[in-house]
Amino acid sequence: MNKLLISASNVAKKFKSDSQDVQVLKGVDMNVYAGEFVAIVGASGAGKSTLLYCLCGLYQADSGQINLCGTDIAKMSPGASAKIRRDRMSFIFQDLNLINSLNVYDNVRLPAKMAGIKLSKGDISSALEHVGLAGTENKYPHQLSGGQRQRVAIARSIVRRPELMFADEPTGSLDVNTGRQIMKLLKGITSYGSSLVMVTHDLDIAAAADRVIVLNNGRTGAVLVKPTVEQIFAAMHGVPASGAVSGKASAQGRASVPGQTVYPSVPSAVPPVPRV
Secondary structure, rough: OOOOOEEEEEEEEEEEEEOOEEEEEEEEEEEEEEEOOOEEEEEOOOHHHHHHHHHOOOOOOOOEEEEEEOHHHOOOOHHHHHHHHHHHEEEEEEEOOOOOOOOHHHHHHHHHHEEEEEEEOOHHHHHHOOOOOOOOOOOOHHOHHHHHOOOOOOOOHOOOOOOOOOOOOOOOOHHHHHHHHHHHHHHHHHHHHHHEEOOOOOHHOOOOOOOEEEEOOEEEEEEEEEEOHHHHHHHHHHHOOOOOEEOEEEEOEOOOOOOOOOEEOOOOOOOOOOOO
């Protein structure tokens, strides 16, 4: 069995809105293993992004437990939590967070430089070549298309070969074709041994994941193992799908949380939509 990088149990989180508490997460359970691509899906307001930020320590959960790289996040000092994010994680967000005053080369190098990691020109050129941006080192973000800027963000994330990568709707602002190209790049990240945890509303993208966590009203509604688009849709909307197995199940030795429904990778009654 691969190394367990994230273990989350009964995670809850609330926020204040107009003097009232809004309970966003109400008890989420999930694991992430080394080299695994895990997608998080759910209806708008289900708590997808909140869960992502809790998993990486950017938000502190109100209750429950999250073990990150073998350590309970709640017992970490802010400095220790920041060090783990800096040294062992990378992030890809929809707004990209590229610095307009820096060229592509310096944007890719910046997080590693801040972490005290020395990268050679070859390291950066190799990362850019991997995402199809060879020869763009001296260009600035405003000179690039939306898809190219997203590729710069991916190159910046993979250049250090992090253990964990977190992505929040990384293709949300892209057209369909560009989004599929970016998804192929992200899927390839796990071939290096990195784990990818992604929030997405795109079911085609989610269907490319090894496992899909379906959030339902702030709770873990289902864990789907290499599902089809139809099986993800069924789990999100509470309708039957062929191949459903209730109760405790196992996916490559990774047991689901008791009481969840696991959809194994079996032929669907409906012809599956081609994955990206």
